[in-house]
Structure formats: C-alpha cells, structure tokens
Amino acid sequence: MDFKQNTPWFEVENAAEIDSPALLVYPERIAHNIREMLAIAGDPARLRPHIKTHKMAEIIRMQQKAGIRKFKCATLAEAELLAQCEAADVLVAYPLTGPGPARLSRLQKKYPATRFSCLVDNLQALETLQETVTAEGIRLGVFMDLNVGMNRTGIIPGPEAVALYLKMDSAEFLDCRGFHAYDGHLRNPDPEIRASDCDTAFKEVEALREILLAQSIRVPNIIAGGSPTFPIHARRTEVELSPGTTLLWDARYGTQFPEMPFLPAAALLCRVISKPAPGICCLDLGHKAVAAEMDFPRVFLPQLPESKQISQSEEHLVLKDDPSNLPPVGTVFYAIPMHICPTVIKYPQALTVIEGSVRGKWNIAARDYHLPLKGPVF
Template sequence: MENNQWYALHEVSAIATPTLLVYSQRVQENITKLLAMAGGDTSRLRPHIKTCKSPDAIKAMMQAGLSKFKCATIAEAELLGICGATDVLIAYQPVGANIKRLIQLIKQYPETAYACLVDNFSLAQDLEQVAIKNRLTIKVYIDVNVGMNRTGIAPDYLWELLIGCSSLTHLALIGIHCYDGHIHDHSLDDRRAKCEAYFLPILSITEKYAKDYGQELTIVIGGTPTFPIHIERSEKNIECSPGTFVYWDYGYQNLCAEQPFLTAALVLSRVISLPSKNKICVDLGHKAVAAENELAKRVLFLNAPEAKPVAQSEEHLVLDVGQNHSYQVGDFLYGLPYHICPTVALYEEALEVIDHQARGLWKIPARKRKINI
C-alpha cells in the first residue's frame, strides 16, 4: 500500500456501502492542532459539535481538556448533557415548543450549564415568564447580526437590548454571540479586514457595558474560516467556536489553506455499474453525501481524482472517467466530501478506522431532531 493512501482499508470487501468512515487517530491529531492554535488555553475554545454529532468525538475533546461547547439543536444539546459537558451554548433562539424543551433540558441535566440565544426583547420577556413559572434562571447570549443577515439584532440596537435583558430578574445575561459565516474569502488578510470592521464596534459596546454595569460580557465569535483571526485576539473574554476542524473537508481544505487540520472522515462507495464506455456509477446518491452544492462540488474521490460527476439521484452517482478506464463493478472509491457537516447527518453511525483497519462504530445520535427531549 502506498504511503499516501492513508485512507485505504486492508479488509474492505465485507463492508456495506455507502458508509461513513471516521479516522479516529486523525481526529485526535486535529484536536491537538486546535489546542496548539489556542496556545493550549482551553478557556478560549467553545467547539461547535454540529459537524461530529457523536459522543465519541465529544469525549475525545473533553479528554483533551475542552469543557465548553456550542451546538444548534436540542438533540445536540442533549447529547452534550449525556456526555457530561459542563457548559453548553445552544446557538439558536428557542421559539414556540422549543422553549419548553429548553426547560426540560435544564431540569434533566442539572450538571450542564445551558444557555441560549436571544435577538429581541419580546422573546426575552417570554423566556423570563417561563423561567419564573419554573423557578429557574435562564442563561442567555445576545445574538448579533454582524453581516450574515440570517439571525441576530443589528449592532445599532444592541445596546438597547443589553439594557433590556439586564433588567430581567430571571434571565442571566452572559455575553454576545457573533457568527460571521458570511466571511469566507480565500485570502486570510481579506477575512481579517472584514472581521475587524464588525468586531471593533462590538468590542466598544461591551467595554461600555462593563464600565457602566460592572460585568464583562463573554464574546463567542466566529466559525472555522475566521478562527485563526479571533484566536489571536488579546481580549480575555473571547471564545472561539470552530466545528469543522474535527473532521475537516475538501471545501475548507481549499478555502482555509492556512489551517493545519487533517481530513478525518470519508464516504466509502462501490462501483455498481458500467453504463457506458466512459462512465461508471457508484452508490453515493443524495442520501449519502451532502448535495446542497453544485454537482461538481459535492465529493472528490481520493483514489479516483480524475472522476467527474455528471449525474446524481437519491441512490446513484454517475462519474465520467474517460474511455480508457480500468474500473470494474465492485471497485471501491474513497470520497472526500466538500461539506462534511450535512454529510455526517445522513448517517446513523460511522465506521471507525485505526491503522487501516475497521475497529468499531461511532454512533451519531444527534443527527436526529430528538433524542429523548
């Protein structure tokens, strides 16, 4: 086996496809690299678990000293409670029935300190009334729209909401949440310039709040592309929350060349048909790899980089490999997804690979919308 085929399994014929492969040694290396980028200071890290959704990956991070996490769904938050995480930010504003589910989480996992987002005073008041009714205090971060235009309050109205939330007796205002997922320039310098443009006004507001109200607010900031920028900040109240680092993918491998993480999750597929002289078909349809990108940007096959996707349906992916190819039905292809996060969500479990051998299964319970609560 060639040295560059780090991904190849020695005994692969008995494995059903398509399947998700997780290379746990490389996962551990990525966690080590994350800590190194933070100078070993785990207090500045709040990893997002939307990528892994797995207790095995979460426990590996916890064993490395990470105790604070970020998530997006109640199921992800519950998984963190089950794993014994001490500090969890649900980076989502609870609305409707999810408010009740948040209360259930807080009660069922008292050893985990849960917090959620708010971006308007009306919702904050609703949370206050529910907290009073349940004799609880709900921890909140104010979600600020720093340019992604998806959620969050406009910075011009942040001060007013800070004052409003701080007046509520059963809400504990912890900090500010700034997700800058719209910043994904190839140039790190361009990313840095855009980060500074929104960060300095936010920092000024939090400094004024600390001076007037005597509380230093935590700023949970950024995602994967901007992680190298925010982790270098000197302010002690900064927490960074990358998520994709744990498995990495082809999209960020291309975009964030300055980051040292290793691809640690692949999709394994088989050639199932030879429909024409220049085409092969593999069992990697929409249900097996994230399909939100254009067809050419869904998966790269490490052992067939020349293969060009030409059609995909629920169970099939047709590849143009040229007329002189030597592929046969039953051949295995190792695919590196462009976007690993939604790809992981397509699988109930992943096959753990250690030293080219299948060693066990990593369950992915938080792919579901509900675990217990």
C-alpha cells in the same frame, strides 16, 4: 492539505466486508485536529467547539479528555447529548421558538450539573424566555446574538442592541452572559483579506461592548467566529472560540483554507455499481449518502481526481472520465465530502478506522432533532 494527492490514509484493509455507502471516521486524525485546535487557542478554556459537525459522544469525550469543558450546539438533541456526556457548559446557538424555551428549561432541571444558555436577538424572544424560566422556577444563561454581516440571525450592533442588552441584564431568572457573534460569511481564501474582513466586522462588536461598559454594564463573554475565522479570533484576548468543522474537516475547507493545519478525518466508502456507457461510471453515492445542497463536485475522489461529476439522484452519482481510467464494477472508492456536517446526519453510525482497519462503530447519537424518548413527552 493537497486533496489532489492520492494519499493512502483513507484506505481500509477489510473493505470487502463493508457494505456501501458507509461513513468512515479516523480517530487518530480527529485527535490531531483537537491538538491543532488547542495549539491555536492556546488554552482549552478559550474553546467552545460546535458539535453540529459530528454529533457523536465519542468525539465529545475526546475533547473533554483534552481539557475542553464548554461546547456549542444547534439543536436540543445535541444539547442533551452534551449533558449526558457531563459537559459543564452548553450554549444552544439557535433561536428557540415554540416549545423550545420550555424544553431547554426542562433540560436544565434534568441535568443540573450542566450550565445551559441560549441566544436572544429580539425583545419578544427575551420576554417569552423570561416567562418560561419564571414558570419553571429555574435559571438559564442568555447571550445576545449579534448580526455582524451574515444576515441570518442576530441583532445589528447599535442602539436597539444596547436597549435589548439592558433588558437582558436586568431580567429575572436569566444570567446575561455576553455576546455571540458568528461570522460564517467571511470565507475569503486569502488569509490576509479574510483577517481584514474579520477585524472590520468585529469592530462593531467591540464598539457595542464599550458603549455598555461606559454605562457600567458588564459583558462577561464574547463568543466569536466559526472555523474559517477561528485562527483570527484566537489573536484576540478574552474571546471564546467556537470552531466545529475543524474536528472532521472536509474537502471544501481543505481547498479553500490550505493554510489551516487540519486533516480530513472522515470519508465515505462507496463502489462502482455500473458502467452504462463508454467513459461513464456510476457510484452508489446519491443524495441519500452525501450532502447535495451545493453544485458539483459534492465529493473529492482521490483515486479519480480528474473525473467530472455530471449527475446525481437518490442512490447514484454519475462520473465522466477517460474510459481507460474507469475501474471495473465493484471497485471500492473513497470519497471526501465537500460538506461534512450535513453528510454525517445521513448515517446512523460511523465506522471507526484505526491503523487501516475498521475496528468498531460510533453512533451519530444526535442526528435527529430529538433524542429517543425515555419517558413522557411533557
């Protein structure tokens, strides 16, 4: 998608009725992205989409309607939301520490129709998890988290990983389900280089599996990649695919990976609130309204594509442009976030836009780390 085209898809007929800033989502474009995910995967059974981008029950249900049954998440609130949506299979792809293992065990008791799994990348975590599930009297799935170069979490494929997997495979009350290999560091904009980098990193995963198979140890599943490497891993057989940003997409991925067929399906409605000097205007789009962890630009503004974002504070985003380009105070603007995932959690609800008009709202149900309590904490 060319983000420098002043396309009208984001415009809202009843914008005058909407307070700003506001998060807008476009269900028809989300449905398009789900169809493209299915086309790349070839079979919904191969997909395990991450819900960290959207955290909304309505989008989970759209995917379930398309035949997707397995999901990935990062928080226990997201895991419980998936269980409430009757997801069949949920992987919490984040290291569980503190009360985390016990909380996940209680989720498995509360939602027995959902199969929960988590990640392990060290012996201490495995022992803690085993003690917890033994005390709770339940079974959990467990995947070994592999570090394939991102150096964030995971164990490096090699002898220590072999030893850990053998212990996982023999652990009581744990179902050893295979490998998890996230390669989020592979983002070269050249698809051929990105594919080569991805294949190189994955060779370590394949080699580890072969070592275990030679010892008659099964590796039932391999969950590989994220959104940038999704189409590359889709070429492999017997690999589960876990894209997430593909559901809403954003301006950063749209410009970095123009060969990918996804559409931005979320936008921010904002307004010009001041023109304090010639060539300067300010939008109501501060740190509290859009992800601000990266350098400028933090949004793409299709109505003012050549403007320069020069400063931002809690409630303000200041732009610089030719004075003749800057519209009057009160003008509605639409902004495509550069990073949609941490932008979504800044809003309790997303307004749904259908056929150019806001028609309803969806709760960002798992925006917090804990869902609202419905009983005792313990």
